[in-house]
Amino acid sequence: MSSQNPPQSSGNNLDPWYGNYADRTAGLAASEVRALFAVASRPEVVSLAGGMPAVSALPQELVVESMNRVMSEQGSVALQYGSGQGVPKLREQILDVMAMEGIKASADDVVVTTGSQHALELVSKLFLNPGDVVLAEGPSYVTAIVIFRSFQAETHHVAMDEYGMVPESLRENIARLKAAGRTIKFLYTIPSFQNPAGVTLSWERRLEVLQIARENNILVLEDNPYGLLHFDAPPPPALRSIEQEGVIYLGTFSKTFAPGFRVGWALAPHAIREKLILANEAAVLSPSSFSQLVISQYLDTIDWRAQVDRFRGVYKERKEAMISALAEYLPNLSWTDPAGGFYVWLTLPPYLDSKQMLPRAVKELVAYTPGTAFYADGGGRNNIRLSFCYPTPESIRIGVRRLQNVINGEIDLLETFSQTGPMSTVSDRTFSAPPPNLD
């Protein structure tokens, strides 16, 4: 059974073209918290909401050096249109990047895209008919859910716990959907340092998830923006390192280099790769030659692995700042403790609504993303995604301290209207925090 949020209206009477939009456009509604985030971008607000990488940790002289080399050595190529598949040399270099997570592949099967976001859009365009189903972790990446909805497909969520997607829930979802005659087009998953939950799919479960997908003939779409950003031990090898024909793998330079160039890629089974190139050409003719060549030059001449190490150090320090601030200011809540990536998933007391609480948070100069953004079915009401990627450790502490005020204020407010006696604030509450499971 489907329990999708109803799409919002796709226009209004002030729009003379109101009646002309495609059916799919009804799924492209503006987020309700969009206006609030515009306010939250003021400098006095500590934003724990966005997912902006710490580009300040990338020495700009390295980028300038790569750019200048590109212009002096390949200027006329950099300024020109390129191929719809991407620069051949960069596709070879992408193999080296993926090899770090155990992937063996041919450069022939790599398609460079305008960020891995665009690969996700192109795969969705190739596969999704109206009414199709995509399976995804619950919670899952907000803009993936938006894309699937924009092609009139429904996202159904597979439960997660601290070891990632729960195989039993995957089996149950498949059985239920098959019994209902639904078409499952793919399983969308972020196995490592998941956005937003921060958890990582264990090795045993990777094998089991792939086995289930194989048995049920379900394509797996593995989105791996954070895999190289582990704080200590690397995550288990990528799903694509285990299974080739059944996995489309998405990667990006947005987190290991910089998002401002918009370069990501898809590694796809041969026949799908053919169609991805055609879809890429139809959408943008070719990804930016300049951006690709700058990244290729950077990978060629700079010790990029050392730079990835530097990023790891930055994010690890910020994650630790966040976890210790949570332990200090919100000791009675529960949260995930990621081993890499950008995000912590916080669980509030069940009687709090994180979206309703957001205006108060912005007033207290802290922003976060409400949990409901990451569910297609209204889940996540008492969850919050906290990002530690962009603010400094000191800002993170300040942000979490403000969040404590926000949450206590919200509890006080509920107490005022409550008929059932006083409720204590979170900093001294003794309610038993639920285990960090994420359903």
Added chain:
Amino acid sequence: MSSQNPPQSSGNNLDPWYGNYADRTAGLAASEVRALFAVASRPEVVSLAGGMPAVSALPQELVVESMNRVMSEQGSVALQYGSGQGVPKLREQILDVMAMEGIKASADDVVVTTGSQHALELVSKLFLNPGDVVLAEGPSYVTAIVIFRSFQAETHHVAMDEYGMVPESLRENIARLKAAGRTIKFLYTIPSFQNPAGVTLSWERRLEVLQIARENNILVLEDNPYGLLHFDAPPPPALRSIEQEGVIYLGTFSKTFAPGFRVGWALAPHAIREKLILANEAAVLSPSSFSQLVISQYLDTIDWRAQVDRFRGVYKERKEAMISALAEYLPNLSWTDPAGGFYVWLTLPPYLDSKQMLPRAVKELVAYTPGTAFYADGGGRNNIRLSFCYPTPESIRIGVRRLQNVINGEIDLLETFSQTGPMSTVSDRTFSAPPPNLD
């Protein structure tokens, strides 16, 4: 009545995911001449096929200067994600560019995209349901037809003559389609220096076309990549300068600056612009900050109007080389003589098939695009699009001379198999060339 080419098969038995693609993917078939073009990219081949701008006419030191300024002044912004609508300052500067073609607008209604190609994809995604109709000149831009087909819409062609789209044909098409109960979602047009025909819609017809669109409540999608590249007098003002609520205007820096950065834009009525931003975010999160800032810096600090003049001079010289070579080597054929842009549309004797002839051309080391690529309905069999934008004047002469050999060889071949007596070769034939109308 529809007379679309049937889409080619979207997969085969070697593709384990063959049965899983969306219905729309059947429309994304590889061009039949694709493999041939790979051969045609060898340096010994004179390519009159592609539409690559003459980036060698852009002084690279100007680009390097802009890049270095961006990195020193706004490096951390350039490397980061941006907004889904685009950099505010660049959107203001785009108003100056459009003002050169008579357009008054607000930066609020500009959406920056990954080349204007992506604006075309996003508008199509927003508006096209399966079975919808798009009206477009016949011939029209090949990748526009591909996009419309990829959203399962049909392109129906409006006749053109030397003054551009024929209003009477537009009226007839609308009447016929309405009578058949079809839904026309928009009129796609390239009014100035059209691709591929090289003709320009006259001022009187601009008014008439807009009037027809208004009467029939049809949105106009004005694609204007070449408008500033006039050889002598500028073309009539843009359709968007006349009509605001009924026109989406697409522009690009690919021809006035460089395509390697992939920066274009859409100017859309307010309500549509809102949805374009959402669609843009779903597709790529944000267009490249770096690319946008480099172009913004370039517009700010370089005399870009003088550079556009330089491009005009280069293209005018190449156009003249092509026209004089055609007059010398293929005097009995007819062609259009564009007043700007990149393309000449050549009409062969009616018994020749330009697609069938292409392998011979590549063997003779000249490439062109067969006319059928620019029709959704099989038209253009005896037409050729010749591009003068990229090769030097000398190469253009050589290319056209080779084309003469190709055409004569093809006529000889037909003669050999002909039962009806000798046919003369084009260089001394006396058949009466048809007037350069383009239906």
